[in-house]
Amino acid sequence: MKPLSKEQLAGLVESVVGTQDQELTCTECQQGISEFAERQLASQPLAEALRRVEEHLAICPECTEELLALKKILEAGK
Amino acid sequence: MQICADNFYFPERLTVTHRLGEGFARVQLRIRLAINRATVRLTCNMVAEEINWPEALRAADNAGAVTELRATLLNGLRAAFAGRGDVSDAHLEDFTQDALVKILARLDQFSGRSQFTTWAHAIAVNVAFTELRRKRWRDVSLDQFTEDGQRFAVAVTADAVPGGNEDSDRLVRALRKAVAEKLSNKQRAAIAGSLDGLPFDQIVALLGTNRNAAHKLVHDARRALKAALAAEGITAETIRTTFAS
Numbered sequence: 001m002k003p004l005s006k007e008q009l010a011g012l013v014e015s016v017v018g019t020q021d022q023e024l025t026c027t028e029c030q031q032g033i034s035e036f037a038e039r040q041l042a043s044q045p046l047a048e049a050l051r052r053v054e055e056h057l058a059i060c061p062e063c064t065e066e067l068l069a070l071k072k073i074l075e076a077g078k
Numbered sequence: 079m080q081i082c083a084d085n086f087y088f089p090e091r092l093t094v095t096h097r098l099g100e101g102f103a104r105v106q107l108r109i110r111l112a113i114n115r116a117t118v119r120l121t122c123n124m125v126a127e128e129i130n131w132p133e134a135l136r137a138a139d140n141a142g143a144v145t146e147l148r149a150t151l152l153n154g155l156r157a158a159f160a161g162r163g164d165v166s167d168a169h170l171e172d173f174t175q176d177a178l179v180k181i182l183a184r185l186d187q188f189s190g191r192s193q194f195t196t197w198a199h200a201i202a203v204n205v206a207f208t209e210l211r212r213k214r215w216r217d218v219s220l221d222q223f224t225e226d227g228q229r230f231a232v233a234v235t236a237d238a239v240p241g242g243n244e245d246s247d248r249l250v251r252a253l254r255k256a257v258a259e260k261l262s263n264k265q266r267a268a269i270a271g272s273l274d275g276l277p278f279d280q281i282v283a284l285l286g287t288n289r290n291a292a293h294k295l296v297h298d299a300r301r302a303l304k305a306a307l308a309a310e311g312i313t314a315e316t317i318r319t320t321f322a323s
Contacts, residue, residue, distance in 0.1 A: 001229040001274070005238055006239075007241065010321045012273060013253070015300060017317050019279075019304045025289065027289065032191075033200050034191075035196075037256065063213075069159075069207070070158070070199055072157055074196060
């Protein structure tokens with residue numbers, strides 16, 4: 001393994017300090033991601049359940065990548 | 079569209095399914111029949127409504143809805159992956175078909191908290207990325223995965239911390255110590271793999287476990303690192319200030 005880059009180390013410490021006792025899994029995040037995307041694009045407030053989706057997205061690059069793709073689709077369909 | 083009226087009977091409300099351009103909508107015809115002496119007046123209003131997708135897809139004759147959903151998903155994936163040379167239209171067609179199968183199997187899981195098509199697009203996107211990540215990382219060996227985990231602690235160096243001051247040195251020392259002392263070999267390998275961009279599904283496979291167990295393993299590892307840093311007096315605020323500089 002090569003020495004961590006600044007971005008990798010920043011990602012690691014961010015995910016460590018952002019660790020919550022209860023967190024969603026990727027599968028649980030997927031269940032709320034469509035509502036999250038719609039609300040974010042409409043600049044609507046997030047309910048508590050969607051706050052947890054937001055917390056998961058902050059530490060999960062894969063779910064974030066999928067959210068960005070989903071938002072691209074929704075924006076293209078406007 | 080033809081309305082037969084042999085007995086001159088019209089229902090008050092007639093609903094037909096009709097394709098409207100690119101969309102798939104249910105058109106409701108609201109018919110009013112007014113008879114005034116010898117004059118018969120028929121008023122017909124067309125009201126386009128968004129289709130009830132779950133109902134249409136569950137119907138015995140769901141071929142039209144399935145075809146429409148397939149086209150919708152494919153258009154969505156084309157928009158999402160536009161400009162990516164490594165993803166062909168044939169790939170997108172395959173992802174669409176796989177997504178369609180999953181969506182039809184999961185109709186009961188649609189809660190209605192978003193548009194149905196948004197929910198379906200999210201599944202299609204997940205199917206596509208899962209497959210692309212699997213192909214990209216399929217050649218990672220268990221040996222490499224394990225070795226990266228063993229070298230994880232020494233991969234944390236002061237070079238990656240901005241500032242080069244006392245705080246950043248302290249952070250690096252504490253993190254290296256915590257990685258070396260507080261994590262198991264599997265936890266080190268999983269986090270190191272994740273930092274290298276290894277997809278979670280691949281990490282699960284290399285660990286020889288399931289997604290829930292792997293999630294718990296990584297979550298426990300992050301909690302252990304957080305506690306170890308806190309014990310050294312390194313808080314989230316310290317870290318964010320360090321990396322913001």
